[in-house]
Amino acid sequence: MKKFLFTIFVVLNLLSVKSNELKFEKILERMDSITNAPKDQKMFITITLIDKNNVQSIRKITMYQKGWDKRAGKFTYPNEQKGLGFLSLPGNVMHIYLPAYKKIKNITTQSKNGSFSGTDFTYEDMEMSSFSKDYTGKILNENDSLFLIEIYPKKEKNSFYEKLQLTVDKRFYIPIKIEFFEKGKCTKILERRKIEKIKDYYVAKEMVMKNIENKHQTIMQYDSIFFDTNLSDDIFTDRFLKE
């Protein structure tokens, strides 16, 4: 009898683990389907950099996104960076365009950890990614309104982060808080605010990235956003960067 009960206990535990895994995968897939639901997006973004003395500086970008794996952008402000462009394509491909030399440069894996134009976002943060394809992980906690999950980048993602902890709002399946871990400690926190429904999609119109080490923060705001405008594939090319 004892043996039978033990077997039942083990099987139930295994089923519970399996069910948690399935649930975790579903959460990631759901997040992907929400985040990458629009066929394409054109965004006008203002980025505000705030240092620990509250000194601010501004960046403005026009960004284009198609599906979940193509992104291109061009700086429109400050004038020092006007015309600087970047292109993120599948397979960890990232190009930047340097207008002063009219040359295109490939970004290396190491450079992806570099600051994106002095902001607290890195090139990797600006890269397109899929939670379900690029990460594994587990559910840490759950209540009526939130999931707390931990995800680990797969090797092929070439990520600089050791892990991410995501607080996911169950209403929208949007991670409203992401904690980035490097070498065992949390180095940055991203908060997604002002979640609105535009057309058929949920969008966080404001993102705040806080650097814990140097007390610097970056606020990324969507001034306007357009969905499903049938963006041409031509935008996601070096040809577009050079225009």
Place this chain on the structure above:
Amino acid sequence: MKKFFLILIILLGVLTIFASDISGKIENDFRLFVFEKNIFMDKFYVDMEYKKNFNEKFDFNLCLQIESDYPFFIKNIEDMTEKENFYKNLFKIYEAKIFLKKFPFDFVDLTLGKTFYNLGKGFVVSPSDIVNSDDLSDPLRMDKKVTNFMVLLESYFKFFDLNIIYTPFFTPSILPDGYIDFKDYMGNLNIKDSIILPENIFQNSDFFVEFLKDINNFQTSFFYGYSRTKTPLPSNIKLEMVTPFSGFGDVKFNFPRISSFGLGFSGAFGDFSLWSDFVGNFLNENRFKIDLTEIGRGVVDTFFAKEKIFFNFLLGFDFNISGKYYFMTQYVHGIRGTYGEENLNDYLFFNSRISFLNEKIFVEPFNFAYEIVDWKEIKSQGGILFNPKITLNLMDDFSIGFSFFYIKGTSGSYFKKIEKLSCFELTTKVFF
């Protein structure tokens, strides 16, 4: 001086009217020379770019430049009455071009006008960048180009890109002060020189074709160029002796035709960015004549380059650690404006950059270039340029840079020619 202010007022007027379409930069470079007789130089640059998008397929670009420097040209009282001797101003249209997207076909973009185009993958300098001549007027700025009128056809095919460049008007390089001193070569002869420029449209025209292909995030290119040398090379010297020890010389310079085949690649290999350019050059002329008929002798052939064929190449890589520390190394065989294998030296460039306070401060402690004249005499023959630098980006669109240039070279090196330019430099930039 009046002219300068008039131009500036007109530009500022235009700026007010078209404020949203105009951007640019005002830069001041102040140099305190260590070894020069004129101990300082104060130069202002105003770059103004106007861009008009008529529609999605039609752009117009205009880039105007003003340079105003403060050299002393005063030798006597009369000179002091001329304002032009206090301020030397230069106004130029640097770029003026129209861009027609998807014209005449969907897969073609056409650019027409005065502009520049770089064929090379090299960082700042590349021996492949032969479409435009170099502006060598300031040897401490190695990235300056002379723009010229061109027809640029950029075609995007399924498997490769093809660019065709045609420049109908030959434009030579702008040379630095004291580019050639005949006393070095001709001793007591009184020398005058003359330049033979290409005469008709066919002689003036240069032509370039470039194939580009991206393979797994790896840009490769191949080009052919039919152009001319951008710096003048001697073609003929006529000697007339007045006494056995003195006389006159008439040196004629021209710009021989040159055919260039180039290969280039750039890409990311894990943590490194790598790039390389390789160019094979074929000179039409590699000899010049010394005409001694005036002194009862014949015409002697001599060479400025032993072989008509010579090669330039470049290999570079850069590396970034945690986004804060940047290192770049580039090896170049042959510097701008030199032709013929025996005239080419080797250069090793090293650049390091550390950023602080979210890129508000950049420190470049170990920027240097090492010149090798002869690999067998690497320790005793060559030159060095050491250029540490600090840049403060104090606020948006404003930066201050402080740097030091230390230049030293042995005979036969390029750095020997410019070692008098060792200086402290203060640079301020305002972008609008």
